[in-house]
Amino acid sequence: MAAIPVLTVESEVQSTRTFRHVLSVIVRDPLSLASTIVILLFILISAFAPLVAPSPEEGAGKTNVSNRMLAPSLEHPFGTDRLGRDMLSRVIIGARSALIVPIGVVLLAILIGAPLGAIAGFKGGWVDETIMRITDLFLAFPSLLLAMAITATLGRGLRNAAIALVVSWWPWYTRLVRGVTISLRERYFIEAAQATGVRDSVIILRHILPNTISPVLVQATVDLGTVILAMGSLGFLGLGTQPPAPDWGLMVAEGRDFILNQWWISVFPGLAIFVVVLAFNLLGDTLRDIFDPRQYR
């Protein structure tokens, strides 16, 4: 084991260097910087949602019928909905299911997909064949369609929608990490570790997976936009969050019958989805320019 720490140090140095490099690129590019700030702001707001929202109870679903369908004003910047609830509060509280849950979905998909990809790429042979053929089956479906079918099977609701999205998205990480692993396997530090008799599980955990982090993070940033869109779509169809709880997609659907007169009921939650997805896509583009995970495919 004596030779290995030196080699890991080498790869760690490399990864901190790239991390600093990424930060400096993001700070210098106004669009990426703005996107990062928007994303962090949304995450902060939803973390402290009950404190930030003007009316947390209405945000969570408490009705206030005397205030029905008020147009945007100083008191209600986003107006109020069909049941008199303050839309700004609804949008803020709704960020949890529309933004935070998708982040969790992507993290879970990575936790499932990445180790499988590393095992497939490292072991090769029948292990690789088995894992990749199963992956192919899931990738044969348009992701959103598969997620809809799974949600319908498990039953509506935020938790099942999240599970469905994880099931539809993990294979992308398996495929990506397998590609990276295969290119890593040829490198000296992996060969050295193998030659000194380090166990496969240790090699995968300590030497391969840490080195797949940057391409996985780039992919995750790009995917987050797509997963947030998908979650919004499930919510819009009524398969995700159930009323009276708030969710951006669901709120767009709730305002659908009123768009010609009370447009604000649909437009503000729709804008929220758009802005967040746009921010993730812009940031993802910058990261992709730096790393280009496609080179491993």
Add this chain to the structure above:
Amino acid sequence: MLHKLEYILRRLLTSLFVLFGVSIITFFLARVVPNDAAVLYIGPKARAEDLARVRIQLGLDKPLPVQYAFYMRDLLHGDLGISIGTKRPVLQEILDRAPATLELLFTGMFLAVLIGIPLGVLSARWQGKPLDVGVRTVSIIGVSIPAFFLGMVLQIVFFRNLHLLPLAGRVTSDLRFTHPIETITHFYVLDTLLTKNWVALKDVLLLLLLPALTLAAYPIGLIARMTRAAMLEVMEQDYIRTARAYGIRDVIITYVYALKNAISPTLTVIGLTIAFALTGTFFVEVIYTWGGLGEFTVRALLNIDYPAIMGITLLGASAYVVINLVVDILQAWIDPRVSLK
């Protein structure tokens, strides 16, 4: 020529394998994951004897491989079950509604290619200039905006504010009496053209415009991006430099020499986006009350019309596999390098 045929044959075989895999996943979703597939299959209000009959018909009491054989037998007979919502065979429902959705899908994709490729080419030609920035802005907005949101915004702008375009629907209902559409292909644009029903054609086209644009937004973004990237890559290659050295005009270099080689990766993206757009029609149809497969699917999802949901899922995935196959074959045909890989 021989390796081209060999390549196509190999792609056909892998596609068959993938289709087989798709059927396994839908089988699991339809029969294995639910606690009692029979209840889902004929709905919660079914009588006990009906449930018992369906259990036997689906082979639910038998081991999984036998159940799968039963499932495949039904599929191969085109039996996707009876829709709980409409009490008609799911396959029939799908076939009846497919033309409306396909008309929307084809128009949307046609617009996307028609707009996306030129945008990508222009963007690459004027790289770094305001035009390029504009195109990139449009394409990133296109891939970031939810279709259901964009649809509503377009309705608000073009119907409510500008009074330019109709709100929703596939054909104005008054026309049913004054200028009825004689259905031949069930594609209204084609039907009105063939029967020279100009009044209805204008109506149908105006109604088609917003839904098709809404559907096209995402593909336009992807196609423009991909074309731009492919063009920039091609423009750096030696043969382009040689052409430049020979003094061939810039316009010809861009639109003939470079575009020809940039089109192959773009084709892949087009194939991929057709599948996205297919799911996209679900949302566009709901917003514009289009009355096709999408509206049927969304209603099925909400009412847990299980046979319908599973039928659509299977069909959507199969379409995806077939589209990918067609794209790969087209690519091998256009670009000889593909089949040599």
